[in-house]
Amino acid sequence: MYIKDFKKLSKKDTGIAGGKGASLGEMTLRLCSGQARRHCPVPPGFVVLAQSFDKFLGETDIGIEIEAQLHKVKIKDINSIEKVSEKISKLILNAEFPKDIAKKILSEFTKLKAKYVAVRSSATAEDSSTASWAGELESYLNTSKENLLENVKKCWASLFTPRAIFYRFEKKLHKQKISVAVVVQKMVQAEISGICFTVHPVTEDYDQMVIEAGYGLGEAIVGGKITPDTYVIHKINKNILDSNISKQEMMIVRNGNGVKETIVPKAKQEKQKLSDKHILQLAKICQNIEKHYKKPQDIEWAFEKNNFYIVQSRPITTLN
Numbered sequence: 492m493y494i495k496d497f498k499k500l501s502k503k504d505t506g507i508a509g510g511k512g513a514s515l516g517e518m519t520l521r522l523c524s525g526q527a528r529r530h531c532p533v534p535p536g537f538v539v540l541a542q543s544f545d546k547f548l549g550e551t552d553i554g555i556e557i558e559a560q561l562h563k564v565k566i567k568d569i570n571s572i573e574k575v576s577e578k579i580s581k582l583i584l585n586a587e588f589p590k591d592i593a594k595k596i597l598s599e600f601t602k603l604k605a606k607y608v609a610v611r612s613s614a615t616a617e618d619s620s621t622a623s624w625a626g627e628l629e630s631y632l633n634t635s636k637e638n639l640l641e642n643v644k645k646c647w648a649s650l651f652t653p654r655a656i657f658y659r660f661e662k663k664l665h666k667q668k669i670s671v672a673v674v675v676q677k678m679v680q681a682e683i684s685g686i687c688f689t690v691h692p693v694t695e696d697y698d699q700m701v702i703e704a705g706y707g708l709g710e711a712i713v714g715g716k717i718t719p720d721t722y723v724i725h726k727i728n729k730n731i732l733d734s735n736i737s738k739q740e741m742m743i744v745r746n747g748n749g750v751k752e753t754i755v756p757k758a759k760q761e762k763q764k765l766s767d768k769h770i771l772q773l774a775k776i777c778q779n780i781e782k783h784y785k786k787p788q789d790i791e792w793a794f795e796k797n798n799f800y801i802v803q804s805r806p807i808t809t810l811n
């Protein structure tokens with residue numbers, strides 16, 4: 492098996508689908524069964540499994556060369572990391588894509604009936620309770636059929652960015668076999684998006700959750716380009732304890748096969764991004780996800796045409 496639909500994956504599949512892929516499969520099973528299927532908050536998609544990357548390395552014979560390059564890394568010498576990263580990236584991007592896997596990926600893409608998809612790296616050593624690859628690997632939004640295979644390759648290569656190489660050495664993962672799966676998910680053109688921490692990340696109060704919200708695609712918040720609204724919700728009393736509204740002048744939106752920064756209309760810049768009703772609606776969805784996983788979650792969400800969508804959930808790794 493080289494590709495699996497979200498519906499055929501669960502949290503047990505981290506080894507083949509990576510943290511993101513396994514989590515999206517688990518949430519699809521959990522949140523989109525029975526009557527909930529019609530209003531499923533997880534956009535459909537599939538995972539190009541780690542076996543596809545392994546097959547690619549085997550067929551092209553570049554796996555041995557990558558190992559040789561990683562042995563050259565001197566962890567205290569940033570130049571050596573950058574050189575190795577550049578060489579490995581070129582090896583991957585210049586190698587031929589396995590034809591059978593390429594055909595299957597394009598076939599699965601067609602089934603999604605989506606013009607654009609989000610393509611995200613999902614490392615198989617990802618997002619355990621002691622390590623999180625969040626932010627180390629790459630994502631490509633608004634990917635079309637034309638650049639889908641290229642972006643899958645770029646995700647494979649992102650396992651070897653300077654940041655990711657440093658991270659694997661820092662976490663002593665360099666002697667483990669780490670592979671990478673790729674999540675391909677129907678793109679949500681979010682009007683508002685953000686993050687939910689199901690435990691207060693600063694006070695570590697387990698009775699409170701924090702929702703961050705900003706206009707446009709979530710990359711603006713994840714990339715630290717804007718200061719989002721922050722809402723604190725009491726999980727037991729189901730009420731909003733605090734709303735901190737931030738002025739937002741810039742947002743990230745779709746631009747063809749990519750994204751661009753654009754100005755937020757002046758009338759909206761200082762307004763609360765989510766209504767109180769929507770804050771509590773999102774809090775309920777996120778609390779259900781935490782309840783299912785039985786541990787605090789860091790959840791990425793998007794809001795489009797009056798519907799919430801969950802595009803990622805992982806354990807919070809920073810709590811004591």
